[in-house]
Amino acid sequence: MLAREDHDALLRIVGPAGLLLEPADRLPYETAARYGVGSAAAVVRPVDTAQVSAVLRHCVRRRLQFTPQSGNTGLVLGSIPDTSGTQIVISLDRLRTTPHVNGADRTVRVAAGVRLSALNAALEPHNLFLPIDVSSDPMIGGMVATNTGGARFLRYGDMRRHVLALEVVLPDEAGTVLQLSNGLRKDNAHLDLRQLFIGSCGAFGIITSATLEVHPRPQRSAVALLVPRDEDAVLDLLNAFEVRAGEYLTAFEGMSEAAMRHAFAHVRTLRNPFLDGLPPYAILVELSSSAAQRSGEPTLDQILENVVTELAERQAAPLSDVRFGPPERFWALRHSLSEGLRAAGPVLGFDLSFRRSEVMLFRRVAIAQLATIFPEYEVCDFGHIGDGGVHFNLMQRAPAHPNAARVKALRDHLLDLAIRDFGASFSGEHGIGRANQEAYDHYTPASIQSYSAAIAAVFARMPAAAVRFGPQRSVGESDDD
Ligand SMILES: Cc1cc2nc3c(=O)[nH]c(=O)nc-3n(C[C@H](O)[C@H](O)[C@H](O)COP(=O)(O)OP(=O)(O)OC[C@H]3O[C@@H](n4cnc5c(N)ncnc54)[C@H](O)[C@@H]3O)c2cc1C
Numbered sequence: 001m002l003a004r005e006d007h008d009a010l011l012r013i014v015g016p017a018g019l020l021l022e023p024a025d026r027l028p029y030e031t032a033a034r035y036g037v038g039s040a041a042a043v044v045r046p047v048d049t050a051q052v053s054a055v056l057r058h059c060v061r062r063r064l065q066f067t068p069q070s071g072n073t074g075l076v077l078g079s080i081p082d083t084s085g086t087q088i089v090i091s092l093d094r095l096r097t098t099p100h101v102n103g104a105d106r107t108v109r110v111a112a113g114v115r116l117s118a119l120n121a122a123l124e125p126h127n128l129f130l131p132i133d134v135s136s137d138p139m140i141g142g143m144v145a146t147n148t149g150g151a152r153f154l155r156y157g158d159m160r161r162h163v164l165a166l167e168v169v170l171p172d173e174a175g176t177v178l179q180l181s182n183g184l185r186k187d188n189a190h191l192d193l194r195q196l197f198i199g200s201c202g203a204f205g206i207i208t209s210a211t212l213e214v215h216p217r218p219q220r221s222a223v224a225l226l227v228p229r230d231e232d233a234v235l236d237l238l239n240a241f242e243v244r245a246g247e248y249l250t251a252f253e254g255m256s257e258a259a260m261r262h263a264f265a266h267v268r269t270l271r272n273p274f275l276d277g278l279p280p281y282a283i284l285v286e287l288s289s290s291a292a293q294r295s296g297e298p299t300l301d302q303i304l305e306n307v308v309t310e311l312a313e314r315q316a317a318p319l320s321d322v323r324f325g326p327p328e329r330f331w332a333l334r335h336s337l338s339e340g341l342r343a344a345g346p347v348l349g350f351d352l353s354f355r356r357s358e359v360m361l362f363r364r365v366a367i368a369q370l371a372t373i374f375p376e377y378e379v380c381d382f383g384h385i386g387d388g389g390v391h392f393n394l395m396q397r398a399p400a401h402p403n404a405a406r407v408k409a410l411r412d413h414l415l416d417l418a419i420r421d422f423g424a425s426f427s428g429e430h431g432i433g434r435a436n437q438e439a440y441d442h443y444t445p446a447s448i449q450s451y452s453a454a455i456a457a458v459f460a461r462m463p464a465a466a467v468r469f470g471p472q473r474s475v476g477e478s479d480d481d
Helices: 004-014 023-030 049-061 116-126 140-146 231-248 257-266 300-312 327-344 356-373 404-422 434-443 446-460
Strands: 040-044 066-069 087-091 100-102 107-111 163-169 177-180 206-213 220-228 249-256 281-289 319-325 351-353 377-379 389-391 394-396
Touching (some): 004 040, 004 049, 023 040, 049 087, 049 163, 107 116, 116 140, 220 231, 220 300, 220 327, 231 249, 231 281, 231 300, 249 327, 281 327, 300 319, 319 327, 356 389
Parallel strands (some): 040 087
Antiparallel strands (some): 220 281, 377 394
């Protein structure tokens, strides 16, 4: 519930269309993409940077807690308010002026509230695209704030590799607007503060626009589903493709039998390409090129087949099966995995990142341990194994009300195994949010936590003791609130 003074001030800034107070209007902004519903005092929807600055100025002066939100597709409860009913959601969804494409520089300046699909539609006539491939449709502000990775990280990297400049509004009493860099690819003239805002989930300020490097669209691609002989063979396959297909290799995505099974059950239009049922594990490998085919040059299909043939003929071949098919068909399967699991029941998800040589070893150890200690759970993992990422998802075999103590024991067990024994990260690419507050407190070294809080205090122009950094925190929140 907003105090009258705050209501009137925010109304003056954003107007009636920009201030949502009714429960039904607030609900989409309070509901997480996955599990979780919060309760906001209000949802504020500014239309431009000046309004974002005025809103922040008011919130900070009045010590109101707030949470920035873009597409609200985040999976770690970072973009929705908590259940206290006191936080204000600052939605960037009305900051969506037409992207400004510069073909000569191969860059685009884009507002925080533009969706990835809309940005790529605007880039298409210029034969350009932003090569971050996710099964959701986030907005650019949220993608920068979480440093989105996705399925083509292996070739193109994450958002960090694409951000050339940012406009941010700081959570200080002036609502300061900073322009961080000006779109140069190289600039060592000053400290690169922009990097601090990428992946910090709004803890240092609100991103209102970004200038991004974009890429020529692929002209052709070839895709196969590889069935590895066993876990040990996966790294051999990856190394062989990197050597033999070189820069054409754009994706190397792992999918467990269980994850594929749920996708096929949920999306009836998908067709299983495997003749003898589903294999225990499959890898979607993609080769692509933005250059047109030259005469005399082998096609990507031929390169793919040559690598596969060479692998199949090796002694102790690392491949036990392979399926070739239209790229759209195999990508449709890959992009249906997450929704397939969601439809099948509650998922206990872990967004883990490993040195890539250890992903499959972790998988083997974890599956064996779970079978003994938590046999009621099925592992339905998939992920970007070419870059060490794995969405290690667990589902209860028989639908039952989850036992909170047992779920906690399972979480603790798996995170300890991944982080302590394998040196993994508990947040490979989904950022930091309330869902991983406990893991942040427990596993992040105290020195990193304290330096992060000190930096947050600098941007908020507050004494260090008054500012906390971490998943739980929204910018502008202070310890005594
Ligand atoms: C089906 C599905 C598949 C997914 N696959 C992937 C994947 O492969 N790889 C991946 O990386 N992610 C994936 N995600 C997670 C999610 O889509 C990404 O994290 C996404 O980039 C978040 O963007 P958003 O606009 O939805 O941000 P939101 O969810 O709105 O916000 C995310 C976080 O950023 C903060 N924030 C939002 N906007 C701003 C801003 N303008 N300034 C400052 N802080 C801000 C929020 O407070 C929150 O902490 C997936 C999600 C779904 C539902």
